[in-house]
Amino acid sequence: TKNIKWWQKAVVYQVYPRSFQDANGDGIGDLQGIEQRLDYIEKLGADVIWLNPVYASPDKDNGYDISDYEDINAKFGTMVDFDRLLSKAHAKGIKILMDLVVNHTSDQHQWFIESRSSKDNDKRDFYIWRDPVDGHEPNNWGSFFSGPAWKYDESTGQYYLHLFVEGQPDLNWVNTKVRQSVFDMMNFWVDKGIDGFRMDVISLISKPDGLPDGDVPSGGTYGNSDKAVANGPYVHDYLKEMRQKVLNRADMMTVGEASGVDISNAIKYADNDASELNMVFQFEHMGLDNNPNPALGKWYDKKVSLIDLKENLSKWQNKLAGKAWNSLYWDNHDQPRAVSRYGNDKPEYREVSAKMVATLLHFMQGTPYIYQGEEIGMTNAYNLKRSDFDDIEIKNAFEYLVDKDHLIDEKTMLSYVHAKGRDNARTPMQWDETKNAGYTTSTPWLKLNDNYQEINVKQALSDSQSIFYYYQKLIQLRHEMPVITTGDYELLDSKDDEVYAYRRLGDGEQLLIINNFTDQKLIRQFDVPRQATVLISNYDDDQGELLRPYESKVYYF
Numbered sequence: 001t002k003n004i005k006w007w008q009k010a011v012v013y014q015v016y017p018r019s020f021q022d023a024n025g026d027g028i029g030d031l032q033g034i035e036q037r038l039d040y041i042e043k044l045g046a047d048v049i050w051l052n053p054v055y056a057s058p059d060k061d062n063g064y065d066i067s068d069y070e071d072i073n074a075k076f077g078t079m080v081d082f083d084r085l086l087s088k089a090h091a092k093g094i095k096i097l098m099d100l101v102v103n104h105t106s107d108q109h110q111w112f113i114e115s116r117s118s119k120d121n122d123k124r125d126f127y128i129w130r131d132p133v134d135g136h137e138p139n140n141w142g143s144f145f146s147g148p149a150w151k152y153d154e155s156t157g158q159y160y161l162h163l164f165v166e167g168q169p170d171l172n173w174v175n176t177k178v179r180q181s182v183f184d185m186m187n188f189w190v191d192k193g194i195d196g197f198r199m200d201v202i203s204l205i206s207k208p209d210g211l212p213d214g215d216v217p218s219g220g221t222y223g224n225s226d227k228a229v230a231n232g233p234y235v236h237d238y239l240k241e242m243r244q245k246v247l248n249r250a251d252m253m254t255v256g257e258a259s260g261v262d263i264s265n266a267i268k269y270a271d272n273d274a275s276e277l278n279m280v281f282q283f284e285h286m287g288l289d290n291n292p293n294p295a296l297g298k299w300y301d302k303k304v305s306l307i308d309l310k311e312n313l314s315k316w317q318n319k320l321a322g323k324a325w326n327s328l329y330w331d332n333h334d335q336p337r338a339v340s341r342y343g344n345d346k347p348e349y350r351e352v353s354a355k356m357v358a359t360l361l362h363f364m365q366g367t368p369y370i371y372q373g374e375e376i377g378m379t380n381a382y383n384l385k386r387s388d389f390d391d392i393e394i395k396n397a398f399e400y401l402v403d404k405d406h407l408i409d410e411k412t413m414l415s416y417v418h419a420k421g422r423d424n425a426r427t428p429m430q431w432d433e434t435k436n437a438g439y440t441t442s443t444p445w446l447k448l449n450d451n452y453q454e455i456n457v458k459q460a461l462s463d464s465q466s467i468f469y470y471y472q473k474l475i476q477l478r479h480e481m482p483v484i485t486t487g488d489y490e491l492l493d494s495k496d497d498e499v500y501a502y503r504r505l506g507d508g509e510q511l512l513i514i515n516n517f518t519d520q521k522l523i524r525q526f527d528v529p530r531q532a533t534v535l536i537s538n539y540d541d542d543q544g545e546l547l548r549p550y551e552s553k554v555y556y557f
């Protein structure tokens with residue numbers, strides 16, 4: 001077999017610390033809680049844990065607003081807890097990927113406190129300050145989370161840029177001192193022995209020269225800053241520099257979260273030539289079920305078309321092959337639950353469709369990411385009401401789109417939030433059927449999904465047919481069968497809007513992956529040689545050309 005890197009064969013398990021396990025009973029998940037649950041992650045078989053940010057933070061955007069990169073958020077514990085978690089994970093052969101959030105800091109970071117203190121402070125140029133233009137914002141960019149991307153600072157009479165919320169001022173990467181400070185900080189973590197970085201919105205760090213206005217979607221108020229900023233002029237120079245000064249110091253895994261990246265950009269970020277990153281999280285498939293009204297962006301509740309999904313995923317499979325490496329994901333802390341979005345979370349179909357959705361992804365080429373709770377088929381949280389939500393993106397969406405701009409009524413917005421809101425993924429992990437699902441002994445920071453008595457880890461572990469054991473097998477197969485990592489991808493029947501089937505072709509061997517995306521019985525014929533065996537399936541027998549609701553099966557021959 002070809003020269004396979006460890007991170008190409010690895011499966012990542014994403015832990016959202018706030019919602020995983022509360023060890024000290026304050027209602028917030030923490031590092032000691034993760035340590036207590038390492039055996040569980042080991043049992044699943046994941047190779048790597050991606051930890052969402054655990055750094056000191058005022059938590060305006062749940063840790064994505066960092067006030068000290070070299071300290072741990074007291075809610076989660078201490079640096080001693082972190083060091084112990086790292087060494088316990090390593091003792092089990094599990095690696096740890098840290099979230100790196102360096103497009104912006106918190107407005108409480110020392111750099112920003114100094115920067116905003118006066119126009120001639122030597123940190124002024126660490127951030128992006130501009131004079132007002134005709135008494136208002138320097139350009140028309142909107143924040144990713146609604147409202148303008150600029151905040152006026154009374155004391156110095158200038159605006160600062162925040163692509164996300166006000167408490168997240170953007171760093172000025174043109175400044176070599178900013179870059180060196182970031183690289184020094186990264187080296188602090190590399191020296192601790194962490195195994196890599198997941199780089200938050202790394203495609204946004206280089207702003208276009210002159211900060212030109214963005215296109216305003218029809219019916220919208222602000223210019224699209226994502227389009228205006230993504231893949232800016234120097235981003236690849238910065239990443240090459242980072243590779244030299246930090247990433248090459250160890251055999252690390254790096255994944256760039258790359259909003260606004262298409263195939264040709266992705267090949268630059270994740271080029272096999274090892275000049276920048278190992279892989280990116282691309283967003284094209286996440287946007288296929290956006291609202292047809294661009295002013296409403298992701299807020300919508302219709303399911304994706306299977307034809308579009310096939311076309312898109314297949315394009316990424318084929319175009320990156322041999323050139324760059326894919327990340328494979330259905331969900332994360334910013335996305336709704338995979339079974340609710342792509343499968344069917346009604347009780348009668350939840351388990352079978354969760355396994356189907358998993359199969360479809362885990363036989364593709366790339367590194368799969370499993371978001372906590374996905375492996376037990378956790379669903380969207382339909383029981384949360386407007387007053388229950390914590391997420392700033394959801395709150396701002398209600399405030400701007402409903403209350404201020406009247407683009408949509410509150411009831412429709414709530415149904416969109418139930419379909420797409422980030423809090424669907426952030427409700428606490430469901431460990432067992434006891435009060436608060438074994439997650440905490442006190443009041444959880446975010447309401448639990450009210451289905452935890454049926455859907456929980458304890459139940460999953462006691463049922464040999466559970467989604468959990470299905471994921472365990474998927475991971476094991478990836479470890480054992482190089483064809484899953486290296487085989488060529490070939491889509492079958494691109495026009496079939498009910499079944500997603502594809503092949504993986506190795507040297508003298510192949511996999512045929514068949515997935516019924518509907519709740520109907522269907523008849524489909526495939527070329528399956530007599531010697532073929534069923535490698536994995538979510539039904540316990542094979543009925544040939546008859547595909548039962550959400551049936552998924554993989555032939556090997």
Ligand code: ISL
Nearest residue numbers: 061064101144164200201259298334393
């Ligand atoms: O969350 C999104 C859609 O709901 C994305 O557009 C998201 O804003 C984008 O993927 C960037 O996400 C990352 O950076 C944000 C943070 O809020 C997210 O949690 C993080 O994953 C700002 O740091």
Ligand code: CA
Nearest residue numbers: 022024028030
């Ligand atoms: Ca706690």
